Structures are given as C-alpha cells and as structure tokens.
Amino acid sequence: MKLGVVGTGYVGLVTAAGFAARGHHVTCVDIDAAKVASLENGIVPWYEPGLSEIVIAATAIGKLHFTTDIKLAAEGADILFIAVGTPPNEDGSADTSAVFGAAGDIGDAVTSPVSVVIRSTVPVGTAHSVRSLIAERAGFTCPVLSNPEFLREGKAVPDFENPTRVVIGSDHAGEEQALHALYAEHTPAELIVTVDTHSAEMSKYASNSFLAAKISFMNEIATLCEAVGADIEHVRKVMGFDPRIGSAHLAPGIGYGGSCLPKDTQAVVHMGRSSSLDMGLLEQVHRVNVEQPARIVERLRTALGGSLAGKRIALWGLSFKPDTDDMREAPSLVLISHLAREGASICAYDPMAVTHARALLDGQLEYAEDKYQCVQDAHALVIVTEWNEFKNPDWKTVRDLLATPIVFDGRNIHDPNEMAEHGIEYYSIGRQPAGTPDNDRAQDVQNSSEEQKNLLQEETLEPASRS
Ligand code: UDX
Numbered sequence: 001m002k003l004g005v006v007g008t009g010y011v012g013l014v015t016a017a018g019f020a021a022r023g024h025h026v027t028c029v030d031i032d033a034a035k036v037a038s039l040e041n042g043i044v045p046w047y048e049p050g051l052s053e054i055v056i057a058a059t060a061i062g063k064l065h066f067t068t069d070i071k072l073a074a075e076g077a078d079i080l081f082i083a084v085g086t087p088p089n090e091d092g093s094a095d096t097s098a099v100f101g102a103a104g105d106i107g108d109a110v111t112s113p114v115s116v117v118i119r120s121t122v123p124v125g126t127a128h129s130v131r132s133l134i135a136e137r138a139g140f141t142c143p144v145l146s147n148p149e150f151l152r153e154g155k156a157v158p159d160f161e162n163p164t165r166v167v168i169g170s171d172h173a174g175e176e177q178a179l180h181a182l183y184a185e186h187t188p189a190e191l192i193v194t195v196d197t198h199s200a201e202m203s204k205y206a207s208n209s210f211l212a213a214k215i216s217f218m219n220e221i222a223t224l225c226e227a228v229g230a231d232i233e234h235v236r237k238v239m240g241f242d243p244r245i246g247s248a249h250l251a252p253g254i255g256y257g258g259s260c261l262p263k264d265t266q267a268v269v270h271m272g273r274s275s276s277l278d279m280g281l282l283e284q285v286h287r288v289n290v291e292q293p294a295r296i297v298e299r300l301r302t303a304l305g306g307s308l309a310g311k312r313i314a315l316w317g318l319s320f321k322p323d324t325d326d327m328r329e330a331p332s333l334v335l336i337s338h339l340a341r342e343g344a345s346i347c348a349y350d351p352m353a354v355t356h357a358r359a360l361l362d363g364q365l366e367y368a369e370d371k372y373q374c375v376q377d378a379h380a381l382v383i384v385t386e387w388n389e390f391k392n393p394d395w396k397t398v399r400d401l402l403a404t405p406i407v408f409d410g411r412n413i414h415d416p417n418e419m420a421e422h423g424i425e426y427y428s429i430g431r432q433p434a435g436t437p438d439n440d441r442a443q444d445v446q447n448s449s450e451e452q453k454n455l456l457q458e459e460t461l462e463p464a465s466r467s
Contacts, residue, residue, distance in 0.1 A: 001182055004029065004073030004080040006102040008039055008066065010156065010259065011119055011149050012083030014051060018160040020058035022186060027065045027073040036066045047325040047352050050157040070102075074109040078178055081147070082106075082130070083119040085259075092266035093274075094123050103130040107137025115178045116144045121204050121264060123271055127169060127197035143175035146197040148204035153258060154323035166192045169200025205271070208264035209282055214249045215256045216288040222252035222430025223295065232430025233412060252429045254384055254410035255292035255331040257320030262289070262329040293335040296382065296408055299427060301342065303406055304379055309343035312403065314378035316371055317385025317411075319353035327356040331410075332384045340364055349374035351387055372397055380406040386413045395422035 001024050005016040008030040020026040030036050038045060042056035058064035067073065074080060084098035099120055106116060116134060118127055131144040146169025151159045166183045170176035176194055183192055195203070222232040232252050240247025256262065265286055272279035301308050320330035327333065332348070339346055346365035350357065354367050368374035371389065375381050375398055383390055391413050399405045399422060407419065409428040419426035420434030427433070 001025070001078040001178070002076050003027070003182075004070075004077040006030075006070065006073070006080065006082050006106070007084035007098070007120070008035060009083070009085055010046070010048070010153065011151065012081070013039070013044065013055065014048070014151060014156045014160050015081060015083055015119060015149065017051065017054045017058055017064060018157070019182070020064035021054045023063065024182075025063055025065075026058070027067060027077075029067055029070045029073045031068060033068050036068055039066045047323075048156050049154060049323060054157065070105045070109045074106060074111075074114065077114050079115045079117055079182060080106055080110075081117045081119050083149075086120050086122055086263075087259075088263040088266055091270060093270040094121070094263070094267045096122055096126060099126060099130065100133060103133045104137055106142075107134040110134075110138050110142065113140055113142050115175070116142050117147045117179055118144065119147050119149055121148060121208075121260070121267075122146075122201055123267065124198050124201045124205075126201060127171070143170070143172065144197070145170050145176060145179055146200035147179060148200060150204070150207065153326055154321065161186075163187060163191065167200050167203055168192065168194045169197035170194060171197050205264050205268045208260050209268045209285070211249050212256055212261040212265040212289070213282065213285045215251075215253075215261075216285040218250050218252045219255065219292055219429070220288050225430040226432075229432060230430075231432060235430075252412060253292075253331075253386075254296060254335065254429070255289045257329040257331050257333075259326065259328040262286075290334070293331050294338055296335065296410060297338040297342065300380055300382070300406075300408055303408075303425065303427065304404075307342070308339060311344045311379040312377060313339055313344045313346050314368075314375040314381040314402075315346060315348040315365075316350075316374065316381065316383045316390045317387055318348050318350035318357045319385050322385055322387045325352035325356055327353050327360055330385075332357075333360065335382065335384060335410075336361060336364060347374050347376075347378065350385065351389060372401060375401045377401070377403050379404050380408060382408040382410055383413065384410050386411040395419070395424060399423055 003019055003024050003026045005012050005026060006029045008028045012028065016026045016028045035045060042052060042059060044052040044055060055064065082099055082102045084102050086094040086096055086099060089095050099122055118130060127144050127146045134144065135141045148167055150164060166187050168176045168179055180192060218236065221235065225232045225235060236250050239245045239250060265282055269279040269282050304311050315332060318327060318330060318332045320326055320328065336346060347368055348365055349368040349371050371393060381402060405423055406425045409426065412428045416426055416431055416434035
C-alpha cells in the first residue's frame with residue numbers, strides 16, 4: 001500500500017519505518033525541515049534501539065521517504081496516519097493543536113477520499129471532530145479512524161513488530177477495511193480489535209493511567225512497608241503470582257516519567273473534570289508520583305544530618321527509564337529541583353541522556369564522564385535510573401570515592417545485605433535497612449519464595465516473571 005505518516009516523532013517514525021520494512025511505500029511528513037533532512041540521511045535525532053537501522057534500510061530500498069510537503073504524502077495514498085505529539089497543557093488537558101493542524105493540511109491536500117488514521121493519543125471525540133474538519137476543508141468526507149499505539153520507549157520496534165493488540169476505532173461499518181488489511185498481513189486476526197472511535201481513544205488513556213496506577217499503588221504500599229517493617233520486594237513477588245495482578249509495572253521506585261504515563265493520567269483527570277466527575281483515584285495516582293522524589297530528598301536530608309545545604313549529591317541516571325535518552329517528565333528533574341532548592345550541589349552521570357539534560361537543566365548541575373567520576377567526594381549517591389551499568393559497580397571503589405558511604409537506591413536494584421557487606425549505608429524504597437531482624441527474615445522469605453517458584457513451575461502455573 002501507499003501510506004503517508006504526518007509526524008516523525010517517537011510514534012510516527014516507528015510506525016512509518018515498521019510498515020516500510022514490510023514493503024509498503026511510506027512517505028513521512030514533518031514541518032521541521034532540519035529534522036526531515038537528518039532523517040533522509042538516516043540520522044534519528046533520539047535513541048531508540050533498532051530504529052535507525054530500519055530507517056536506513058527502508059530508505060535505501062526506496063520504501064521510506066521524508067518531506068515537508070504533505071501533498072507528496074497525500075498523492076495516491078491509501079492511508080494517511082496522523083502521528084503528531086499531543087503534549088500536556090498547563091491544566092493537564094492534551095494539546096491537540098498539532099493534530100488539528102495536520103487534519104487541516106490533509107483536508108487541503110487530498111483530492112479524493114482517503115482513510116485518515118489518528119495514531120496520536122487524543123481526547124475522546126477527537127476522531128469525530130477531525131472528520132468534520134477534513135470534510136469542511138476537502139469538500140468531501142474521508143473515513144477517519146482511531147489506531148492508538150501501545151509502544152514502549154526502548155522497546156518501540158519490537159512492540160510494533162509484535163503488538164499485544166492492534167486497536168482500530170471506526171464509526172462507520174466498512175471504513176476500517178483498508179487499515180484492517182494493512183495490519184492483518186502481520187498481526188494474528190485475534191489480536192486486532194475493532195471498536196468505535198470513542199472507545200478506541202479511551203482505551204489508550206485507560207491503559208496508560210492503569211499502568212500509572214499500578215506504579216503509584218506500589219509506591220504507596222512501599223511507603224507503608226517502610227513504616228511497618230515489611231519488604232515491598234517480597235510483597236511484590238507474592239502479588240505477582242496472581243495472574244489477575246501480574247508482576248509487570250509493580251516495581252516501586254522514584255516514580256514514573258516519560259512522554260506518556262504522566263500526561264495521559266492527567267489528561268484523563270481533565271476529561272473527567274470537564275464532565276463534572278470526581279477523578280479522585282487518578283488524582284491520587286498523580287499526587288503519589290509527584291511526591292515520590294520529595295520523599296527521597298526528605299530521607300536523604302535525615303541521613304545527612306538534617307540539612308542538604310552545601311552537600312554534594314551524586315546521581316546515577318537522568319533519563320526517565322533505561323535504554324532511552326528521553327528526559328520528558330523524568331523523575332530526575334523533580335529530584336534535582338528539590339536538591340537545588342535545599343542548597344545541595346549535584347553531579348550526574350547518565351550513559352545517554354546528558355545532551356537532552358543539558359538543554360533542560362542549563363547550569364544547575366555538573367555532569368561526569370563516568371559513574372565513578374560522578375561519586376568523587378559526594379556525600380551521597382542516588383540511583384535514579386536502573387541502567388545496567390549501575391547494577392554491578394565496584395562498590396569498594398565507590399565507597400572509597402564517596403565522602404560518606406551513603407547510597408539511596410531509587411530503583412531497588414541492589415540487595416540491602418550485600419550493600420552492608422560493602423560497608424555502604426544503604427537506603428531503598430519500601431525495604432528495611434540491612435541487618436534489621438525483619439530484613440534477615442525477609443532473606444528467609446526470599447529463599448523460600450525461590451523454592452516455591454520452582455515448585456509452581458513444576459506444576460503448571462507459570463509464575464509471572466520479574467519484569
Ligand atoms: C508507556 C506504556 O508502557 C506504553 O504501553 C505506552 O504506549 C506509552 O507509555 P513508556 O512511557 O515508554 O511506555 O514507559 P514504561 O516502560 O511504561 O515506563 C514508564 C515509567 O514508569 C518509567 O519512568 C519507569 O521507570 C516507570 N516504571 C515502570 C516504574 O516506576 N515501575 C514499573 O514497574 C514500571
């Protein structure tokens with residue numbers, strides 16, 4: 001098929017390159033000429049494992065093209081995707097100006113009806129409004145469908161290739177045929193779900209805000225565990241055996257970030273408020289998340305004698321999660337603003353995100369070349385993002401470089417007992433300090449749950465893997 005994709009961001013480019021790699025002729029449109037030029041040269045302006053390879057390969061065989069001229073993409077297209085960003089407005093609502101801008105441009109460019117597919121995450125009802133706008137501008141009606149994406153940054157390419165589901169929103173019988181055929185080439189029919197556009201649009205928001213709720217739920221339980229002497233990692237393991245709960249997205253930590261979970265959760269709250277509904281549950285999900293970095297600062301202040309003024313804090317990790325250089329809504333940004341406000345000096349190291357961090361945090365902190373240089377003379381180290389290289393450092397070197405051997409593990413990637421053996425004063429989320437009787441008992445629980453897991457595997461129930 002001949003496809004057009006408006007928007008060459010995380011979603012648009014993965015979608016375009018993915019379909020081009022399957023042999024379709026795809027033309028990407030972006031208003032940013034510099035971005036179009038770099039993409040034509042196979043340069044993807046952000047890190048996404050495997051993406052630049054498929055962009056280069058598909059471009060080389062003439063299947064993937066980039067332009068600023070929407071008419072080139074619209075000409076003879078079977079399907080036109082709208083995959084532009086919908087960032088949050090101040091009030092938490094989704095800014096859909098780029099979506100309606102693309103729709104208007106499509107309306108002006110098309111000369112005959114073409115399927116228009118909204119891949120961006122948009123408030124419920126957007127497909128309806130886009131349909132009217134295009135009809136007004138084109139002088140004829142185009143089918144407008146919803147096709148929300150469920151791609152995770154860092155895994156976007158495999159998530160496109162092996163989707164857990166393909167959602168098609170269509171309000172007029174038969175209009176989904178072209179889009180359904182496009183996906184059916186590679187996606188088992190049972191994974192393609194066709195619903196009305198309102199439900200398709202809502203399903204994306206409901207999925208993301210539920211994932212956010214799982215994370216904030218665990219972070220709230222983790223805070224309770226700290227107070228009552230339980231270990232959240234053992235609680236999480238026990239919960240994960242229940243397939244109704246699952247173990248994914250149950251990891252406690254410094255909080256969730258990224259371009260989706262924060263904005264989508266707040267967009268749902270805004271949609272509810274606009275319908276005069278109380279969205280207390282999701283408001284609390286957001287509140288717990290916003291307060292999580294502040295809780296770490298509070299505990300850090302106590303560990304450092306009651307004040308952070310003049311203290312040097314090392315941060316391992318700036319990106320909102322590993323395997324991406326994306327800093328959007330990263331918890332590190334909230335942590336840094338709290339630390340700076342309390343007079344601490346900060347030195348950070350991240351394998352990939354420093355370029356974006358410099359643009360966002362001009363002059364607020366120092367950047368180290370590696371994780372060891374980062375901890376030199378620091379009064380404490382905070383592990384913010386669980387990059388692999390932070391999982392097995394040389395703790396003797398770290399301890400010798402730190403001014404005081406204090407480590408806050410914001411992602412619970414280390415074991416309290418092992419850290420105590422390294423002579424580190426170790427703090428983490430929802431767990432007891434090493435050496436407390438509870439913690440020793442927790443070790444017994446850890447061992448017994450390993451035995452239990454093996455037993456369960458022998459039976460049939462496949463225990464949820466630790467994600
Ligand atoms: C998310 C959804 O997972 C994806 O389906 C949707 O299409 C886009 O939004 P993404 O934002 O890339 O994907 O990241 P995700 O892997 O969900 O992590 C989001 C944030 O939650 C990260 O900051 C991560 O550190 C945090 N997180 C994730 C936790 O704190 N605990 C967990 O158990 C999982």
